[in-house]
Structure formats: structure tokens, C-alpha cells
Amino acid sequence: MFESLKKLAVAACLTLAASASAYSAPKTVLVVGDSLSAEYGITRGAGWVALLEQKLKTEKIPARVVNASISGETTIGGRTRLPALLDQHRPDIVVLELGANDGLRGLPVASAESNLRAMVSMAQQKKAKVVLVGMRMPPNYGRAYTESFFNMFKKLSSETRSPLVPFMLEGVADKPALFQQDRLHPTAAAHPIILNNIWPQFAPLVKE
Numbered sequence: 001m002f003e004s005l006k007k008l009a010v011a012a013c014l015t016l017a018a019s020a021s022a023y024s025a026p027k028t029v030l031v032v033g034d035s036l037s038a039e040y041g042i043t044r045g046a047g048w049v050a051l052l053e054q055k056l057k058t059e060k061i062p063a064r065v066v067n068a069s070i071s072g073e074t075t076i077g078g079r080t081r082l083p084a085l086l087d088q089h090r091p092d093i094v095v096l097e098l099g100a101n102d103g104l105r106g107l108p109v110a111s112a113e114s115n116l117r118a119m120v121s122m123a124q125q126k127k128a129k130v131v132l133v134g135m136r137m138p139p140n141y142g143r144a145y146t147e148s149f150f151n152m153f154k155k156l157s158s159e160t161r162s163p164l165v166p167f168m169l170e171g172v173a174d175k176p177a178l179f180q181q182d183r184l185h186p187t188a189a190a191h192p193i194i195l196n197n198i199w200p201q202f203a204p205l206v207k208e
Helices: 002-024 048-058 077-087 102-105 109-125 141-162 188-207
Strands: 026-035 063-067 093-097 128-135
Touching: 002 093, 026 048, 026 077, 048 063, 048 093, 093 109, 102 109, 102 141, 109 128, 109 141, 128 141, 128 188
Parallel strands: 026 063, 026 093, 093 128
Antiparallel strands: none
């Protein structure tokens, strides 16, 4: 009887240890974006992705952040690169911050939507959660285009059941002082605001 109880106790301890290990295993976060995530024109380590990594450490959330963002990247470029990135890093969470360059070039919204949808599908097939990061186009692109572009992200979020950051530059876009001389790329001072926009949608996934 004693030996049986002892074996049961050992088995229970091993099960608890395994569960604790699985729960505390660091998540891998893959960020696939453009210059807004690639620290264009600012000091290395000052961008929102680097700030995200710091925040995770401060809050003692075990996670590894891989920034695969490239300045000038479009949705088709991201779609082309993503399969290899998924195989290499095996992320638990994928943050998709793409579309701005498609919009600035006036490319068809349907094309950007198709590419982003394919990327979400690729990530989900690999069992990764996806966070979509939305963007707005300047009003000089015309009301029809700007509204269609902005609403594309809402549509994708709803149909793919992916959390959405409605507008990455909320609280930044209307403040000229927070932009570099090109008036397109945020200064380092803007990136904590960007992180604050992204964190509410991202945090539940990395904490679960």
C-alpha cells in the first residue's frame, strides 16, 4: 500500500512539474512589418518592437521577440517571406504590421487584403495567434480609397478572428512634432505611444 501511494505521489509531482514547465515556457513573438517597425531613422533600440521586448521583461512575461521587419516592405513582400520565417522561428504570436506601403503607392486594396489574408492563414495553420495592426492613409488619397483601406483591416480581423489594432499611429498622426523631416516616419518619442496602441490587443495573447 505504501509503495503504491508513493508511486502515485511521484506521478502527481511529475505531472505538476510538466504542467508548470509548459505554462512558463517562453513564447516566441514574430513581428513582420515595414519601416514603422524597423526603426527607420531612429536609434537602434528606440522603436516600439524593442520597447515591447523591454516591457515583457519588466512585467516578467517570458517571451522571445523576433523583429523581421524591413523598411519599404509591402504585403506581397511579407507574404513571400513569411513561410520561411514561420519555419525558422516557430512563433506562438505573429504581429502583422503591413499595408502602409501598399496604400502610399496607391495599390489596389483588394490586393493588399488578399496578401494579408494569406499571411494570417499561414500563421494560423502553424498554430500561431495573429495580431493585425491597422493603418490609415492621408486624406489626399481620396475618401473612397482611404475608407476602403482602413475598413479592410476591420474586415480581416472579423473574418479571421484576429485581434486588431485599429490605427497604429493613433495619438501620433495628428502631431507633426512626432514625425521626422519626411513627415512619414515617427520620431523615437512617438514609439512609446505606438506601443501603448498595440499592447492592449497583444497582451492577452502573450499572457494566456
